[in-house]
Amino acid sequence: xxxxxxxxxxxxxxxxxxxxxxxxxxxxxxxxxxxxxxxxxxxxxxxxxxxxxxxxxxxxxxxxxxxxxxxxxxxxxxxxxxxxxxxxxxxxxxxxxxxxxxxxxxxxxxxxxxxxxxxxxxxxxxxxxxxxxxxxxxxxxxxxxxxxxxxxxxxxxxxxxxxxxxxxxxxxxxxxxxxxxxxxxxxxxxxxxxxxxxxxxxxxxxxxxxxxxxxxxxxxxxxxxxxxxxxxxxxxxxxxxxxxxxxxxxxxxxxxxxxxxxxxxxxxxxxxxxxxxxxxxxxxxxxxxxxxxxxxxxxxxxxxxxxxxxxxxxxxxxxxxxxxxxxxxxxxxxxxxxxxxxxxxxxxxxxxxxxxxxxxxxxxxxxxxxxxxxxx
Numbered sequence: 001x002x003x004x005x006x007x008x009x010x011x012x013x014x015x016x017x018x019x020x021x022x023x024x025x026x027x028x029x030x031x032x033x034x035x036x037x038x039x040x041x042x043x044x045x046x047x048x049x050x051x052x053x054x055x056x057x058x059x060x061x062x063x064x065x066x067x068x069x070x071x072x073x074x075x076x077x078x079x080x081x082x083x084x085x086x087x088x089x090x091x092x093x094x095x096x097x098x099x100x101x102x103x104x105x106x107x108x109x110x111x112x113x114x115x116x117x118x119x120x121x122x123x124x125x126x127x128x129x130x131x132x133x134x135x136x137x138x139x140x141x142x143x144x145x146x147x148x149x150x151x152x153x154x155x156x157x158x159x160x161x162x163x164x165x166x167x168x169x170x171x172x173x174x175x176x177x178x179x180x181x182x183x184x185x186x187x188x189x190x191x192x193x194x195x196x197x198x199x200x201x202x203x204x205x206x207x208x209x210x211x212x213x214x215x216x217x218x219x220x221x222x223x224x225x226x227x228x229x230x231x232x233x234x235x236x237x238x239x240x241x242x243x244x245x246x247x248x249x250x251x252x253x254x255x256x257x258x259x260x261x262x263x264x265x266x267x268x269x270x271x272x273x274x275x276x277x278x279x280x281x282x283x284x285x286x287x288x289x290x291x292x293x294x295x296x297x298x299x300x301x302x303x304x305x306x307x308x309x310x311x312x313x314x315x316x317x318x319x320x321x322x323x324x325x326x327x328x329x330x331x332x333x334x335x336x337x338x339x340x341x342x343x344x345x346x347x348x349x350x351x352x353x354x355x356x357x358x359x360x361x362x363x364x365x366x367x368x369x370x371x372x373x374x375x376x
Contacts, residue, residue, distance in 0.1 A: 006181045025145040025181040045145040049073040056080040065142025066090040069115045088163045093198045142174035153190040204258045227337040234274045257286045264290025276305045280312040300330040307336040316344035335365045
């Protein structure tokens with residue numbers, strides 16, 4: 001079974017719990033689950049404040065680095081079974097009718113700070129996380145890992161920066177799982193978080209298999225019907241390609257290439273532009289079908305950008321692929337066609353020279369290109 005990682009869990013999502021064996025750095029706060037068997041699961045670094053189980057079997061599970069606050073924030077078990085579970089490095093409080101069952105690994109000081117780390121007030125959360133990290137208790141990272149879901153970038157970066165600063169050789173509970181959660185933040189919309197995650201990946205150089213899993217996880221975004229989701233998915237491909245050249249082939253698996261071609265054919269212009277920009281980095285003929293169709297798009301910006309992409313191919317396309325755009329009614333497209341032809345090494349082709357000789361716009365543009373090239 002796959003791993004569910006860094007998610008906010010919603011009420012009674014039975015399918016979700018049944019589909020995943022490992023559940024890491026997830027937020028179960030204020031959830032309600034009814035009529036479900038939760039067996040043989042591994043919960044790592046999850047928060048369980050104010051969660052209610054009704055007619056639930058919770059059996060043979062491992063809770064490691066998990067947390068819930070005291071008193072009114074306990075895990076309530078109504079007509080439910082709690083049996084043969086292993087609880088380590090965790091503070092968890094179960095209430096079964098008149099009985100309270102408490103597992104308390106962390107002392108009062110740390111427990112109070114962990115409570116404040118999920119406070120409603122931003123400043124309370126920030127201060128609590130800062131204080132916990134100052135204690136330099138290496139095993140605190142796992143119960144604190146849910147803050148990677150925090151909406152405030154300052155809080156997330158506090159946590160990530162602390163991990164960037166520690167010695168790579170230091171081991172702690174849930175280290176690999178926490179790192180995997182941080183890698184998933186490549187889709188974070190905040191530039192500062194993204195920059196820090198990028199530094200984190202470059203420092204720890206995760207295995208190719210992990211990056212491949214990340215790409216597959218985000219594949220559904222580029223298949224979405226929502227423009228925002230599609231653009232987020234495309235940005236993941238951009239970011240992975242920028243990280244390391246060794247990740248290039250991972251970005252070219254069949255399902256993604258098939259969808260990128262479809263987006264270039266059927267999507268709106270803003271999505272097409274993003275896919276075309278990505279194509280410059282992909283440098284692959286696999287996406288050529290969509291690019292060629294864009295050469296005939298009714299909007300000149302798309303034709304122009306498709307020509308621009310062609311100039312980025314390490315193996316130039318035949319001039320016949322795009323020579324017809326020298327006759328485009330829009331000057332910017334003809335100029336881009338000339339630029340692409342120049343970079344692809346076809347500028348001295350007889351057919352190209354005849355076209356240039358009859359077009360004053362192209363003659364002027366060619367002189368400009370040659371001047372800029374000689375200065376470089």
